[in-house]
Amino acid sequence: MRKRNWVAIATWRMALEGFVQHEAAIRDGKRASEFIPDLVQAVEDYPFYKSVGYGGLPNENGVVQLDAAFMDGDTLAFGAIAGIEDFANPIRIAKQLSVERYNSFLVGEGAMEYARNAGFAQKPMLTERAEKLxxxxxxxxxxxxxAPYDGHDTVCIMAQDQEGSIVAGTSTSGLFMKKAGRVGDSPISGSGLYADSEAGAAAATGLGEDIMKTCVSFQTVLFMQAGMTAQDAVDKAVSQATAQLVRHRGVAGDISVVCVDKDGNFGAATNTDEFSYVVMGEDMRPTVYLTDKHGEHRLADEAWMQAYYDERHKKIED
Amino acid sequence: MRKRNWVAIATWRMALEGFVQHEAAIRDGKRASEFIPDLVQAVEDYPFYKSVGYGGLPNENGVVQLDAAFMDGDTLAFGAIAGIEDFANPIRIAKQLSVERYNSFLVGEGAMEYARNAGFAQKPMLTERAEKLxxxxxxxxxxxxxAPYDGHDTVCIMAQDQEGSIVAGTSTSGLFMKKAGRVGDSPISGSGLYADSEAGAAAATGLGEDIMKTCVSFQTVLFMQAGMTAQDAVDKAVSQATAQLVRHRGVAGDISVVCVDKDGNFGAATNTDEFSYVVMGEDMRPTVYLTDKHGEHRLADEAWMQAYYDERHKKIED
Structure with missing residues (x-):
């Protein structure tokens, strides 16, 4: 099979450690369907990221409830879980579900029953730090x-691998202080993520309730399918979704989207003041970029990186 | 405000009784945001329809788990619930959630806690007949x-009312013998339903897992937004989704979609051998049509209507 350039992109700086950790294996030809769960798991396992996996912030009842999804653009296989508690790696459960023809999206108790029976690792997901916050x-x-709500930084990671397969995954603990059972866009096909190896993949982070009103990930992929490059597609999809929300509701929640197209290009866009994303590829080491609602993109400099690290690790004063 | 022609359309013959029951009020000018829940509730309440509400078939554990969604195309307000048990009218809960800016999609225990606190009517939803089946x-x-799976006839109802507002609702008990916690496309924005009063609305019934792989409702609305009539849009969206599934997976599950456009036209399409739908409007009493994968549409004749009734009411022999 013809080897292509490959590319991987993720929402938020928090994906960086996983990119660095798994870079060699990916460069060595690991398939996206295998390494996307690896990259997402690295974020789930990292205790200082407050919006994904272990260390994620709890809902209004003090319980960490997790959502995740996985989509394989070769087969359109889609698996997702929502509202599960105390499983270490939701992305692994979503990936296993994606191969099922039936019952590939499970929620709540039924999802946990499935995950227990399938032998997925259980782990108390509420850290002392998250509980204090x-x-x-x-x-x-x-x-x-x-207001009870802010902080909804879903990790979304996607890649086109050396064989041309495009795969996407998401994982989140959702809105801080969300109601019990609340599901955002992260496990929702077309809203939180979408992948078709013939066109591209896109995934979103922000206010899930508003993202579900616009299906911005599917729209981004459709623009790529119509021939737009990744960056043009995501710029148009985010600005169109934001305008649609403002026209119908007077206000649009935060929306940030990353994408890759079938030609190995990547793109990122946001309607916020600052959105960080991580990219690596054939000719690029793992790199953190920043963008904003004006569409400017710049490298995250050392001062920004240090401030990010300090903020995540600072002592919680109560 | 200029009064328009109005139109309402629903998936499956089972929507007929509600259309007849509420026709006068709708003709009299009732708003779609009010009458869509009325029409869906009529199906939820009818004990002989095995795939929606009371009388719906249970999951593998013998428990009836219900999903529903509501979308108001004026505001893009979207509310949904999934995996709830023993509430009489899931569509009413979904509608109430749709007005929330946060926490508008709830699942499982959390959704039931919300519905109990909000005072929604509780009712044992497993009938003797469904249990016997x-x-x-x-x-x-x-x-x-x-094979454990068949029967997934979601009721999807949408309308453009006399003020031009476009609203959609769905309700289902999902796949017969589904795994506990399984969620299909019905409560998923863009897959099970989508509504934007500036363009139109569409909603889907069939194999939810495959519908979520194609976001066929959102795609139908995009085609209408691009200027296609309702029928042209839904024909193209269903055939394209089916082709996409066949190309990527070799096989496509059942997909049937109904829609209305902003000019008051309706459309219906399916990739199956027979799909029934109900329409009424300014110049049309409630009418049952049939269509098929060849795109032919015909009135359901008396023999068909009688056979449908007999099948739903026949004695269960064990």
């Missing part, structure tokens, strides 16, 4: 009248 | 090696 927020909501 | 199927799976 939850207690502080609960107090602030009462005392300072703060 | 479940027992027979369980036995047949063991004795005759039958």
């Amino acid at each position: 939850w207690q502080i927020r609960k107090r602030d909501i009462v005392e300072k009248g703060l | 479940w027992q027979i199927r369980k036995r047949d799976i063991v004795e005759k090696g039958l």
Whole structure:
């Protein structure tokens, strides 16, 4: 089979450690259907990322509920789980479900029953740090009248591998202080992610409720299918989704999208003031970029990287 | 406000009773955001329809688990629930959730906690008839090696009302013998349904796992937004989704879609041998049509209507 240039892209700086850790294997020809779960798992396992996997912030009841999805663009195989508790790696469960012709999206108790029977690793997912942040927020909501919701930084990772296969995965603990059972866009095909190896893949992070109103990932892939490059497609899809929300509702929540097209190009766009993403490929080591709602893209410099690290690791004062 | 012609369309013959029951109020100017839940509830309440609400067939554990969604095309407000048990009218819960900016899609225990607190009517949803069918199927799976899955006739109803608002709703008990916690396309924006009053609405019934791989409802609405009539849009979306599945997987599950466009036209298409749908409008009393994968449309004649009734009401022999 003809070897192509390959490319991988992820939402948020938090994907960097996994990119670095698995770079050699990917460069060596590992397939995207195998390495996408590896890259997502690295974020799930990292305790200082508050919006994905272990260390993720809990819902209003103090429980960490997790959503994840996996889509293989060769076969359109799609698997997802939502509202599960105390499983170490939701992305692995989503991937296993994706091969099922029936019952490939499971939620709540049924999803946990499936995961237990299938032998997936269980682990208490609420860290001391996340619990402390939850207690502080609960107090602030009462005392300072703060809104309960912010922080919804889903990790979305996708790649075109050396054989041309395009695969995408997402994983999240969802909105901080969400209602029990709340599901956002991350496990939703067309909204949180979409992949078709004939066209490209796209995945979204932001306010899930608004992303589901616009199906922005599917729209991005359709633009690529129509011949647009990855960056043009994602610029148009994000600005169109934002405009559609403003026209119908007066306001649009945060939406940030990353994508790859079938020719190995990548793209990223946001309607926010700052969105970080990580890219690597045949000719590029793992690199963190920043973009914003004006469509400017720049390398994350050392000062930005240090500030990001410090913020994630700072002592929680209560 | 200028009064327009109005139109309503639903998947499957089973929507007929509700159309007849609520026709006068709709003709009188009731708004779609109000009458869509009425029409869906009529199907949920009808005990002889085995795939929606009361009387719906249970999952592999003998439990009826219900999914529903509601989308208002004026505001893109989207609400959904999945995997809930023993609530009489899932569509009402989905509608109430749709007005929330956050937490508008709830699943499993959390969804039931919300519905209990909000005072929605609870009701044991497993009928004696459905339980008997479940027992027979369980036995047949063991004795005759039958596949567990068939029967996934979601009710999807949408309308453009006299003010031009386009609204859609879905409700289902999902695949017969599904795994606990399984969610299909019905509560999924872009797959099970999509509505934008500026373009149109579409909703799907069939094999949810395959519908989620193609986002066929969103695609149908995009074709209408690009200027195609409802029928042209849905013909193209269903044939394209079917072809995409065959190309990537060798096989496509059942997909049937109904839609309305912003000019008050309706459309229906299927990749199956027979798909029934119900229409009414300014100049048309509630009418049942049939279509098939060749794109032919005909009125359901009296013999067909009688056979349908007899099949739903026949004595269950075990």
